[in-house]
Amino acid sequence: MKFVPARTALLVFSALLISGAAKALEADIRAISDGGNTPFVVGVTNLPDETRLMVGVRRKEANYFAQAQTSVTAGQFKTERFSALGKSLPPGNYEIEITMPLARVQPAKVRTVIGEEGERLTGRLVEKSRFGITLKSVSTVNIGGAPSPAADAAARRDNDVAMEKWRRENCEWIQKVTQSRRPLSECIENLSR
Secondary structure (H helix, E strand, O other): OOOOOOHHHHHHHHHHHHHHOOOEEEEOOEEEEEOOOOEEEEEEHHHOOEEEEEEEEHHHHOEEEOOOOEEEOOOEEEEOOOOOEEOOOEEEEEEEEEEOOOOOOHHHHHHHHHOOOOOEEEOOEEEEEEEEEEEEEEEEEOOOOOOOOHHHHHHHHHHHHHHHHHHHHHHHHHHHHHHHOOOOOHHHHHHHH
């Protein structure tokens, strides 16, 4: 068996990267919550360091959805804590969705591994659209124990109140900035659609 000097091997590897003939990467992303009632999501992946990820947590019954940005370090990632307007999340099963946005928003170091358009990514997580290649991993976790219809209803009410406040504040701001004479109710109705 003939050994290739390390310098020659490095030059060959660099040439493969530059030519686009580098090895494909079958992407894998796995995540769990820490189990608390205001959980953070932790995960492992084989994506390169500095890969930017979006992590979404959803429970339809509670009308809950929140997202956090994170990035990969040493094959791991961790989000900030998730809460329901500063309170504990209602107990039950939640969907965790982790996406890797388009390659063009990733750092150059990441694109060197996954390809300028993500073309080196393979596997079940790959999603192709007219905008480009992304990754999506979805799993289900239990947070806080058995579902509580009463807690879900309370979370929906809290969310409705917060959304109404947001609509009103933004419509008041729009009226002030644009010096509009349109009724506030019309603006709120438009934002409610």
